[in-house]
Amino acid sequence: MKVGFLVCILFVMCGCCMGRFVVEKNSLRVTSPDSIKEVYECAIGNFGVPQYGGTLVGNVMYPKSNKKSCNNFSDFDIFYKSKPGGRPVFLLVDRGDCFFTLKAWNAQQAGAGAILVADNRVEPLITMDTPEEEDAKADYLQDITIPSALISKSLGDSIKRELSKGELVNINLDWREALPHPDDRVEYEFWTNSNDECGPKCESQREFVKNFKGAAQILEQKGYTQFSPHYITWYCPEAFILSKQCKSQCINHGRYCAPDPEQDFSKGYDGKDVVLQNLRQACFFKVANDSGKPWLWWDYVTDFAIRCPMKEKKYTKGCADQVIKSLGFDVKQIEKCVGDPEADTDNPVLKVEQDIQIGKGARGDVTILPTLVINNRQYRGKLDKGAVLKAICSGFEETTEPAICLTEEIETNECLESNGGCWQDEAANITACQDTFRGRVCECPVVQGVKFVGDGYTHCEPSGALRCEINNGGCWKGTQNSRAYSACIDDHTKGCKCPPGFKGDGVNSCEDIDECKEKLACQCAECKCKNTWGSYDCSCSANLLYMHEHDTCISKDAKSEFSWGLVWTIILGLAVAGVSAYAVYKYRIRRYMDSEIRAIMAQYMPLGQGEGATNVPHGNV
The missing domain is CATH 3.40.30.10 (Glutaredoxin)
Incomplete structure (x- = not known):
């Protein structure tokens, strides 16, 4: 063997x-106190569950006893579980005497949200790993879930110094750019x-x-x-x-x-x-x-x-x-x-x-x-x-x-609480809140091919030719008595405009205009006006018929007589025109024939000779 x-x-x-072994790192930001406020590097441990893509904020605590976390803290009646509403505890412990994994397990059992191991020597950061095979028999190894990080000796000393002064040390562990x-x-x-x-x-x-x-x-x-x-x-x-x-x-x-x-x-x-x-x-x-x-x-x-x-x-x-x-x-x-x-x-x-x-x-x-x-x-x-x-x-x-x-x-969906602080249209179930792995983003959406534009926080408006297909383009829309009207203009323009027969801003409301009350229709003496939603109806009294184009009333019978009289007038007119044209034609033909006959006779019977004269043809002598 x-x-x-x-x-x-x-x-x-x-x-x-x-x-060449590469130590994978993430950022550690000390947010308070001001004396050590800065961004530092720490080495990600090769056990536990690092919050890749996320961040974790907590308050640092350094134990007065069991400083290397090689023993169970319950033996000292010490626990580090944060109270409801409080930040997680980042337990700072010293390197040495036992495996890194045991330190993390004892910290986790005590309720810590993360463990920071301070190096005990000045050297480049190393990767904290699980024990080798012969020492990897412990049942707890696969149960470690808190993230762990190795920090430099100088940073560890600085944090301990501030804690000894009674300062509250806040740290943000940031894994968003770890990959x-x-x-x-x-x-x-x-x-x-x-x-x-x-x-x-x-x-x-x-x-x-x-x-x-x-x-x-x-x-x-x-x-x-x-x-x-x-x-x-x-x-x-x-x-x-x-x-x-x-x-x-x-x-x-x-x-x-x-x-x-x-x-x-x-x-x-x-x-x-x-x-x-x-x-x-x-x-x-x-x-x-x-x-x-x-x-x-x-x-x-x-x-x-x-x-x-x-x-x-x-x-x-x-x-x-x-x-x-x-x-x-x-x-x-x-x-x-x-x-x-x-x-x-x-x-x-x-x-x-x-x-x-x-x-x-x-x-x-x-x-x-x-x-x-x-x-x-x-x-x-x-x-x-x-x-x-x-x-x-x-x-x-x-x-x-x-x-x-x-x-x-x-992942926790931040859009579920108060819509992530983003714009939303509850009626149309449209929101600008997009849940991502790293957190929510307020960005106006694209719905059914229609792009909404805006800042994503206070407003988003549909744009483009099909904008009226989505929530009626954010404009007013009403239906009454099987009639529907919309203030959305279905073209590339933006904004809303109340349709004819209505007045208002076109977004929140459009009110019906009473054309009868405001004398906008049915002005003739015999007219009767009745307002309807979005329009009006005009009628005439007795046996009169309303002509919408001329806003006037005429007799139904007069209309009939007038029509037949017009027809007979046209027929008689055509007849007179035909007879007149024929008479003119006959007259002109007769004049033309008479002139032709006179011209022919003039050749054989010359006019203008003296009385008693004989008509002797001229010949050759």
Whole structure:
């Protein structure tokens, strides 16, 4: 066992001796007293539940006894639970003598809302982690829920000094920018392991995968996230490649290794069995991702953990193949990806895994299992569905987070109380309050394609061509006696105007105009006026008929006689015109004929010769 353990240490050293561990931080703002009022950095603990995307405000208390929080405070009859209406207590304790997790658990049991651990030496901030496997047997580890932070020795000393003077120290822990949120999609990696015999960490990891599966698949299927699983492997030092330990813990001639699950080479499964199952899971994801269904990885690893546990001796290729087939995938595709574990060559999948294990940019090397990396930042805190979902949701830009981020289990809806102080139209059930993961935003909404404009706090008005479709454009509208009138003008203009027949501001009211009383209609002597809602009716007495166009009354009979007389007049007129035209025509024809006859006769009977003259034709002599 000792040799096996030594080889495991060598694996870690060879894989990570040039590594870089990044301490993830968030802001700590001291708001009072003025003497230390400033923004400081603190390191997020790798346990408990950091409030990613949110803030927490509290008052600091420093215990007079049990200053390192290594004992239960109930033994000292001291409790730090805040009273109703009071701020949470941030318990300040000193580093040393016991595990960070025990300090946090004792503080939580005493009622503290958060724990601040003051460093006992001047050094860069470190990440407070859970104990190593042999010390991680305590039942309370998974029950720690309060956030924790390590602060510098100088800040701790300053806070203690102010508290000793009787000053009230207020602190705001701010996790809103602990994770970047560059766009409307969150990219996250889960560095995991198929080994289920590594104690409490493996158990919590298995439980997390089972509980988080539903949320992860919803986010992935709807395109809100881009998820990828990864697996840590180490290489065996060249001098030990032919050793029994390397042969039992590595594949591909010492290139890809994992520690023996039981740390005992004489029983159970070997490290190379773990490497092969890790590779099989990575290949399943690759095939599922190529088929457009990457979210099925969650089904595979969940089913494999249930159906193929090490304790029942089912951690085998045969059991894995059954799970693969049950999910509708071709085992041959997976085996092609896995390749030959005995080959003295690189495995393409595991080679990539080793390369990306090295940190780049703001992300450090992945050295701890399990590890979650969200938007290229390593998640710190309890591996719990609610805590992880809260962290992922903090990676979205404000107002772009999916609905699952606004569920009651991880977020409080500020719009439910007094509408968040934003504008709303209760009648139309329209509000400018938008609940986001980081808090409410007062922003005029878009409803059924109609955009509301305004400041979002005191007013919002619909705009555009369809604005009258939404709450009648915020204008007055009335219905009476099956008649409906609206003050909304259905075009691109804004504002409201009472329709004809009404008067008012067009927004709050439009009152009917009494056209009869105000002498606006039915002015003729015989007219009778009756006001109606939005209009009027005119009638005439006796046998008279009202003509609306002329606002006058005429006799029904006169109208009839007049009509027939007009017809006969037209007929007689047409007849006279026809006869006259014919007479003129005859007269002109007769005149024309007479003139033609006279012209012909003039050629043979010349006029103007003397009496007794004879008509002798002229001839040639």
